[in-house]
Amino acid sequence: MPPNSSPDAVVQRLTILRNGLLALHKSLLDSERDSYEKDIGRITSSGQFLNLVLHDPWFAWLRELSELIVLIDESLAAEQPPVMGDAERFFFQVRSLVAPDENGSGFRKNYFDAMQRDPAIVLAHRDMTRLLELAGKRELR
Secondary structure (H helix, E strand, C coil): CCCCCCHHHHHHHHHHHHHHHHHHHHHHHHHHHHHHHHHCCCCCCCHHHHHHHHCCCCHHHHHHHHHHHHHHHHHCCCCCCHHHHHHHHHHHHHHHHHHCCCCCCCCHHHHHHHHCCHHHHHHHHHHHHHHHHHHHHHCCC
């Protein structure tokens, strides 16, 4: 992490991380929705889609990413502002999670598969990777 560990800088970094994860999450949801509709059937409403995302095994692998976003949100909303150690842990978790793995399992394997079938996921991954690289080199602006 960059040397500036003021509470405002930590909050800023976590907010940028969260926003990057939300963009990646949206791309993955869109891609999975398209795949679901091709393989299973049309999703007719946003309510049906939400229900599928929350309960259908097709979307279960995305919950690990969703839960990480929630943890970051909770940290940002806590009475005590997050500290540098919190930010470092979140950045480590994100780097570990968004490392696609052809031979892995769970999120990383499904993430790899999504990247193979959808160029939009490759672009979203590129954006997330750049964000993580910038966070490691200098203060995000």
